[in-house]
Amino acid sequence: MIEPAPAALAGLRVVELAHERIAFAGKLLADMGACVIVVEPPRGAAGRWLPPFVNDEVDPERSLNWWHYNTSKLGVTLDIDDERGRDALRKLVATADFFIESEDPGRLAALSLAPGDLEEVKPDLITISMTPFGSSGPRCDEPATDLTILAGGGPAWMCGYDDHTLPPVRGGGNQGYHTGCHFAVMSGLTALLVRDATGVGQHIDVNMHAAANVTTEAGSYAWLVSGDTMQRQTGRHASSGATMESQIQCRDGRYANTGVPPRQPKEFAAVAGWVRALGLEEEFPEVFLLEMGGQREFIDLTMIGKDEEVTAIFGAGRDAMNLIASKLPAYEFFAQGQERGIPLGVIYSPEEVMSDPHFEDRGFPVVVDHEELGEVVYPGAPYKFGETPWRIQRRAPRLGEHNAVVLRDLGLDEREIADLAGTAPGTEPAAR
Amino acid sequence: MSSKALSHVRICDFTGQLAGAGATRTLAAFGAEVIRVEDPVRQGRWDILRGTGPFKDDRRGIEYSGSFNNTNVEKKGITLNLRTERGRELLSELVKVSDVVSENFAAGVMERLGFGYEALKAIKPDIIYVSNCGFGHTGPYRKWKTWGPIVQAVSGLTFTSGLPDEPPAGWGYSYMDHTGGYYMTIAILMALVHKSRTGEGQWVDMSCTEAGASLNGPAVLDFTVNGRKLRRxxxxxxxxxxxxAMAPHGIYPSRGDDRWIAIACRSDDEWAKLAGLIDRDWSRAPHLAELAGRRDHEDELDALVASFTRLHEEFDLAERIRKLGIPATAVQRPGERIDGDPNTSAWGLWPTVEHSAMGEVRVDGLPVHLSKTDWSIERGAPCLGEHNDEVLGGLLGVSASELEALRDEGVI
Known part of the structure; x- marks a missing residue:
């Protein structure tokens, strides 16, 4: 058997209190080699009841949502509403480097599991609390979901359509949770480097609404700098004034993003060459304008609308891209354009990415073994580390799967472990 | 604790735009010494944010960009002309005393400059090198180029943002420039952790489209396991x-022009409370009492909810709904969430920096607070070559007279 490559976070031990908001942070750490132990109530975490399910059969062991967000983790069950469960959790935390959680503010303090309480059992512990509005402050007790975080925090205002009778749009896929988790991991690793250097642990308060607020690009800084309010537009950046469309329907009905329209001489030359290669010069006699653009040394974009020739060249570039798109399927438009040095993007659905030749060549789809189903294909590495590769160590844990091995290491005997496990796994649905 | 979290880390930084410069921004806010290396010949304009808006006042040019400033707070800036031998020598000297080299050029550019990973490793054996480009350094698309919206398109994120029977709405900003930057920050930090334990550096090859595609997990598994496509x-x-499943769940019109409220009803109990607040015959209809019924009639339900919400002012209505324990919020405009939201102001989310040319400017802060080594953002982005004397003179020991000569010769 080949020894797996060393892992960047080998030896790092993380206790994660299961919550759908924070699960992604644990995955980011676990897939880089940390030993992440996700702690669920005996009846199972709410995340196990999140669709979609394998063959749509509602079952706590068949949630694909749980599977995705809990790869590489170990799973134990403890009832923290019971003092024996809390005792065991304290013992577990005493062995850990990180404790990460996303309970509503105040819940853990009421159970004597606040960061200060845990610091007593592990003085150099790094605790991460991620909540919708931070663990204290004027809005900390408000209810929230991914939708309301992205709608109140700025992203939704920026997204939608030219037609403002249509509502602003929340981007899909729980990105509000993801952004919070990215900041949880960035700040947690920063605290880890501090601890490596000084031996000192600390508490990190992550505010998801604030994370959304600082993830809107010009949405925030245009207001901060010049008091401008960006306005949403179809398939392109929100802007304080209308900008040209950059999303186009191709011959197969699918869409592509045309990126920035041709601006440089070499780009006009490239588009001219493309028009001719497709035999479109009769249908597009303005190809001569593209060639004029291609022969110029420099095109001053500030002269659009002022200089007749520059305006005509620029317009021809846009028109040519639209014409070519109408002649090609979206993937061909993307691939041919990129081969000619023109940055374009096919608009894939998530499943289509998985069979793209480039993603396949780089090994993005990865196979994870599930005993009962065989091999399942998952989305792979967000980064390629040369020496310490990202790797899904194992499928997500079954309910209580690692109780024996993890809890026995804490010095608990078989009876105590069985006692703590409480309700038999999966016998009743978790309350949502 | 007096020193900042990462004050022991030095980064030789070639990043630009948000996708790269956004990554080292976070590290700089935590105290890393981030030294931006820019090209004096092109006046740093490889980074298209240098010189582009928004502008604070009437002044224009490479030192007045609000976007560049926001993305490069707390960094130092030097200029090196890498077409010259002395410029390359000085870069080597800088690499020798750095922990990390970061860049988001197109694949192959660092190699052409003579500072690909093998060359960097020859200069500093334990160097951490993190590159971030659209498609990574291997594979059939490695030479293809991207901007944020193209990354979002190819990674599936544009598609997943939209309404039925409409084209994709996509993201009205470069979500993947932000998020690619976050992954780059995480990559740098993880590589630093590994180095602090083993002494070993490495190259992290980031493909921003892969980072984006990793954010659609459940949808991908629904296809690979169940064969169900999101494109249907x-x-x-x-x-x-x-x-x-939740219903009602959506963004509904409120009173006024382009005013909206988001509501997420998580349970039948929450719906019963909301139905009571709405207080119409339809809201008490038995076929809407349970989730399955509301989902079966979701178009009808959304139209009815909208008929109610459009009569009300969204901030007031959202507060009344939240008092019932149901998530709701106004779709906040920039001014409302920046200057009118107690959560962001109490957090200290919008610090003011001092920029050498622009003066005082407000910028994005960080959505985290660390109890012992918190971030701080006080200094604006560096002007072109602003720290040449400090870094080349102070850190690398170049004499004042040579610095003068290097300026004259166009090396810096």
Whole structure:
């Protein structure tokens, strides 16, 4: 058997209190080699009841949502509403480097599991609390979901359509949770480097609404700098004034993003060459304008609308891209354009990415073994580390799967472990 | 603790735009010494943010960009002309005393400059080198180029943002420039952790489209396990929620022009409370009492909810709904969430920096607070070559007279 490559976070031990908001942070750490132990109530975490399910059969062991967000983790069950469960959790935390959680503010303090309480059992512990509005402050007790975080925090205002009778749009896929988790991991690793250097642990308060607020690009800084309010537009950046469309329907009905329209001489030359290669010069006699653009040394974009020739060249570039798109399927438009040095993007659905030749060549789809189903294909590495590769160590844990091995290491005997496990796994649905 | 979290880390930084410069921004806010290396010949304009708006006042030019400033707070800036031998020598000297080299050029540019990973490793054996480009350094698309919206398109994120029977809405900003930057920050930090334990450096090859594609997990598994595609009639509708199912769940019109409220009803109990607040015959209709019924009639339900919400001012209505324990919020405009939201102001989310040319400017802060080594953002982005004397003179020991000569010769 080949020894797996060393892992960047080998030896790092993380206790994660299961919550759908924070699960992604644990995955980011676990897939880089940390030993992440996700702690669920005996009846199972709410995340196990999140669709979609394998063959749509509602079952706590068949949630694909749980599977995705809990790869590489170990799973134990403890009832923290019971003092024996809390005792065991304290013992577990005493062995850990990180404790990460996303309970509503105040819940853990009421159970004597606040960061200060845990610091007593592990003085150099790094605790991460991620909540919708931070663990204290004027809005900390408000209810929230991914939708309301992205709608109140700025992203939704920026997204939608030219037609403002249509509502602003929340981007899909729980990105509000993801952004919070990215900041949880960035700040947690920063605290880890501090601890490596000084031996000192600390508490990190992550505010998801604030994370959304600082993830809107010009949405925030245009207001901060010049008091401008960006306005949403179809398939392109929100802007304080209308900008040209950059999303186009191709011959197969699918869409592509045309990126920035041709601006440089070499780009006009490239588009001219493309028009001719497709035999479109009769249908597009303005190809001569593209060639004029291609022969110029420099095109001053500030002269659009002022200089007749520059305006005509620029317009021809846009028109040519639209014409070519109408002649090609979206993937061909993307691939041919990129081969000619023109940055374009096919608009894939998530499943289509998985069979793209480039993603396949780089090994993005990865196979994870599930005993009962065989091999399942998952989305792979967000980064390629040369020496310490990202790797899904194992499928997500079954309910209580690692109780024996993890809890026995804490010095608990078989009876105590069985006692703590409480309700038999999966016998009743978790309350949502 | 007096020193900042990462004050022991030095980064030789070639990044630009948000996708790269956003990554080292976070590290700089935590105290890393981030030294931006820019080209004096092109006046740093490889980074298109240098010189582009928004502008604070009437002044224009490479030192007045609000976007560049926001993305490069707390960094130092030097200029090196890498076409010259002395410029390359000085870069080597800088690499020798750095922990990390970061860049987001197109694949192959660092190699052409003579500072690919093998060359960097020859200069500093334990160097951490993190590159971030659209498609990574291997594979058939490695030479293809991207901007944020193209990354979002190819990674599946544009598709998943939209309403049925409409084209994709996509993201009205470069979500993947932000998020690619976050992954780059995480990559640098993880590589630093590994180095602090083993002494070993490495190259992290980031493909921003892969980072984006990793954010669609459940949708991908629904296809690879169940064969169900997200591209199907009526899908996606990203203002609704399938996983878990909630209804009503969406963004509804409120009183006024382009005013909206978001509501997420998580349970039948929450719906019963909201139905009581709405207080119409339809809201008490038995076929809407349970989730399954509301999902079966979701178009009808959304139209009815909208008929109610459009009569009300969104901030007031959202507060009344939240008092029932139901998530709701106004769709906040920039001014409302920046200057009118107690959560962001109490957090200290919008610090003011001092920029050498622009003066005082407000910028994005960080959405985290660390109890012992918190971030701080006080200094604006560096002007072109602003720290040449400090870094080349102070850190690398170049004499004042040579610095003068290097300026004259166009090396810096």
């Amino acid at each position: 009639p009526g899908s996606p509708n990203s203002n609704r929620n399938e996983w878990p």
